[in-house]
Amino acid sequence: MAVYTDVPPEELEAFLSTYELGRLRAFKGIAEGVENSNFLLQTEAGSFILTLYEKRVNPDDLPFFIGLMQHLANRGIDCPQPVRNRDGVALGRLAGRPALIATFLLGTSVRRPSVANCAALGTALAGLHQAGADFTAFSRVNALSVVGWRPLYEQAESRADTVAPGLAALIADELSVLEPGWPVGLPAGVIHADLFPDNVFFTDDRLSGLIDFYFACNDTLAYDVAICLNAWCFEADGAYNQTKGRALLAGYQAVRPLSPAEIAALPMLCRGAALRFLLTRLVDWLNVPPGALVRPHDPREYLRKLRFHRSVESVRDYGVDA
Amino acid sequence: MAVYTDVPPEELEAFLSTYELGRLRAFKGIAEGVENSNFLLQTEAGSFILTLYEKRVNPDDLPFFIGLMQHLANRGIDCPQPVRNRDGVALGRLAGRPALIATFLLGTSVRRPSVANCAALGTALAGLHQAGADFTAFSRVNALSVVGWRPLYEQAESRADTVAPGLAALIADELSVLEPGWPVGLPAGVIHADLFPDNVFFTDDRLSGLIDFYFACNDTLAYDVAICLNAWCFEADGAYNQTKGRALLAGYQAVRPLSPAEIAALPMLCRGAALRFLLTRLVDWLNVPPGALVRPHDPREYLRKLRFHRSVESVRDYGVDA
Structure with a gap:
């Protein structure tokens, strides 16, 4: 709004x-x-x-x-x-x-993406990454990648447990894993960084537009894939839908195949992506002015997603062959 | 919003x-x-x-x-x-x-109506009154006419003076004049009752649409004219613009001439219209939730208009011949 x-x-x-x-x-x-x-x-x-x-x-x-x-x-x-x-x-x-x-782009966004929507999104994301490869006129650092997370945590730490018991400790634990283990050296370029369903238009199941480039930046391409797996492939009850994940990843790889290193990094990238949205939503949630008309997104949605990623044993759990 | x-x-x-x-x-x-x-x-x-x-x-x-x-x-x-x-x-x-x-109606609303806009508005308002004359399938009482004002005053009375010193007494005085003196027996029909500039579209100075009929009701037609004089013919500094008033009234009368009784009632109707918006704005103003994103309209704008109407000596002050 x-x-x-x-x-x-x-x-x-x-x-x-x-x-x-x-x-x-x-x-x-x-x-x-x-x-x-x-x-x-x-x-x-x-x-x-x-x-x-x-x-x-x-x-x-x-x-x-x-x-x-x-x-x-x-x-x-x-x-x-x-x-x-x-x-x-x-x-x-x-x-x-x-x-x-x-x-003005025609089309409307979907609330509950279908498997076909996820496949189309994967293909469009890969196309975006390819088309952005030679955009070098300007660059923009991703302020919401791994180095940006601890400052957000510090803003929320003292009140995080009011949102979910044990949340502060879980985020601290996550940071202790992600900060030293964050994948480096993977293919990089321009990423959208916020390609949620409300930023994607469809016309009769055909993907007709991508909007809202105001988080776009230069970063690891596969991190954008991880953001989309989080945003598109979970059901309302919090469960990861492997069929949708498989469709998204296959759609992506049909245009830009992921390297073995990118595939191996997916679980860590997905944890990072979940933590990024958990943290920004948590800070927004804890700072709503009383009486505000706009209710922020519930951070616990991303806590559930993060817990799934922590439980993943193999990239196969995402619907891709290792 | x-x-x-x-x-x-x-x-x-x-x-x-x-x-x-x-x-x-x-x-x-x-x-x-x-x-x-x-x-x-x-x-x-x-x-x-x-x-x-x-x-x-x-x-x-x-x-x-x-x-x-x-x-x-x-x-x-x-x-x-x-x-x-x-x-x-x-x-x-x-x-x-x-x-x-x-x-969907084409056109955009004007912020500072011109004399030509006021003339066009008057003509459109009279057209609306004529077209509504045979709408008898349903009727709707105007809950915001004279009988509705005292309950609003009672909601705001105790805190009215926090908005403007002496406001509670002024409203009480106004009610003591308007309640017994409110014009009755004038031509009635369907009125829009909220025809502010943001509810009127223009395309290249041609009036292209009227919207937002959700205050429409059955009431005195000339009261609708009084609402429009308040909404269209005052300048940002609070002064009544007689040229605009004259244009609005002439535009109206070119389609539906006002009777001598309607013209004579205009000062009282204008006071009532000013009080009606002063009261609803005052109640909204006093009941804004802290932190709300939507700021209500300033009731003092209508206090200034009411003061003008109290000072009027003759209908000629509005730009119409008595």
Whole structure:
């Protein structure tokens, strides 16, 4: 749920006049993304999404995000394509904020991904990794990889057990394993890093778009796979669905086969991915202002996923041959 | 800011399959209205707004609201037209709530109405009153007219002076004038009762749509004019703009001339309209949960308007000939 900024119509008109998009036909705030204000913008030229970057986004990262979307769109990835103004510039300014107009993607997200959805997601993720391989104009460090986890833990440590008994000790134990054992030297490149079902659109079971590149960064490609196994392949009751995992991994490998080292690292990468979302959700959960309308995601969902990964004995448990 | 209810995609598909709208192409929560959840719905048949009625709307009122929109649309008023399902029924049920699909109106609302906007609004309001004259299938009492004000005052009385010194006494004084002196016997019919600038769309200065009929009711027509004078004809600094008032009233009278009795009643109706919004805003303002993301409207805006109306010496001050 978003829409934080109110856009005065006069400012919108002035902003739009710097683009070749014709006249305004409709404009509505939409609930998409959580970091920024997003609007449906309809003009004589078609439908677009206008994004105003709010304070949680570092303006220094915008050239990376916008350049990446442009790069991926140029390579045929179904993602929002930044629209340039008459001066050839995509990043503008509106209502006192950095602003971007991008193309509107058709499709809707799925709540409970099917096996076919997981296969399509795996294929799209591999395509994204391949298309991003030569995006070198900008780079962005992943602040939410292994070195970022202990500071989050320290913010939550004293109150973690109010969310689940023993949680602080479990996270400390996890960190003691992941920090020294985190896989290094695996193939790296641009990763999406947040490719949850609500950031993927389907039209009649065909994957029609990937959105929300605002966690994208340079990191280990297989870590992106691990994030998706966490986000797509667990059932509502907390059980890992090996059929979906197998489909996701097979879909991925049909485009970009994983090396033996990447496959061997999957259990550790999946533990790390589960811990990353457990930690950010835990910090958000412990810091909800009273009376807030937006309820954060339950961190315990990722605690259950982490427990599954700790119980895994072989990569075969994920649905891939060792 | 709205979007309260999450719609499971599977339920949406099942719901849509009862309509002749073809396949789903896009679905996004939008920030429109404050009482209900609204979504942009794009299908093969075009763009629509899906509304889920939340608990602040009385389900018993829905036949009035939906019947009225259908009636007005049939008479050529640019308002959302309810879409019937295959069984010929407009009101459905989705995500455990009453649900309506209506046509999507092009246009955008204005923040600072121009004189031309006010003239167009007046004309549209009179058209609405005329088109609603033979809507007799359902009726709805205005709970926020004069008999509803004292209960609101009693909710706010003890803390009113924390908002503005002397406010409780001023409201009490106003009620002592309005309750015995409220105009009766003027022409009545269906009124919109909430026709603020954000409920009116324009396309290139042409009024292209009226939305949000969820305060509509049967009441004095000239009271609707008074609500609009309050909502459209004051400047940001609190001053009444007589040129805008004159334009609104002339636009209205070009379609439906006001009787001498209606004109004579305008100052009292304007005071009542100002008090009505002052009171509801005051109650909302005093009952904001701490940390809430949605800030209510400032009641003092309507206190300033009320003070203007108390100072009026003649209807000529509004821009109309006595």
